[in-house]
Amino acid sequence: MRKPRVAFICVHNSCRSQMAEALGKHLASEVFDSYSAGTETKPQINQDAVRIMKDRFSIDMEETQHSKLLDELPEIDIVIKMGCNVICPFLPSQYEEDWGLDDPSGKPDEEFHRVIDIIEKNMVDLSRRISEGEIELQL
Template structure:
């Protein structure tokens, strides 16, 4: 059985979308992956889509989702560092990755965030595969 992981931020328009993309690309064999936001938003940030495309991860069909769009309970809940509090999402493990939001920044800032998320997702997958979480 796969470990259910949800990446959550406020709008589900940038960081949590990149985390979902990386997790599906690198760990879909061990993870059942979701992302969501606590507030509605109209699009995934175009620069997030662009920088992920640079590394071969295509998010053209991604769209912002809300917490009601993911399972009621997950194994791992990861917030991106935007002060999101999700007491109503039951989980076995919760982490906050403390990532700065590149929204409104340059493509260089989006690339930096993309690369930070890649490393965090790789670490998460390693810990899941080795039963550390």
């Protein structure tokens, strides 16, 4: 049986969803495969996010990730919306939730750390819920 595929989505796929993809790979790769995407792309991942993730977790997102569109993803089992403040993108899945995170782009480092702390906490919880069968999926 394959691992569930989890997509972290937002509009631009340049900051929150990229950090979530990186943390999913870092913290939960034994439970699920992590992806991120958006309805628009940016030429590069948010450089503050890149710097802070590298400092905090030794993860170089520019080495392993790039901004992607929703239609570039494989079939997804779980969609996590990062919090769009407008209409979030739609991606078919078996399960969906919205983490409702504010975009830290253009804000001080403390805001990035706050958002990363929430993503990390949510990621551990999501991994636990999948492992314990609280989220039922047909794989």
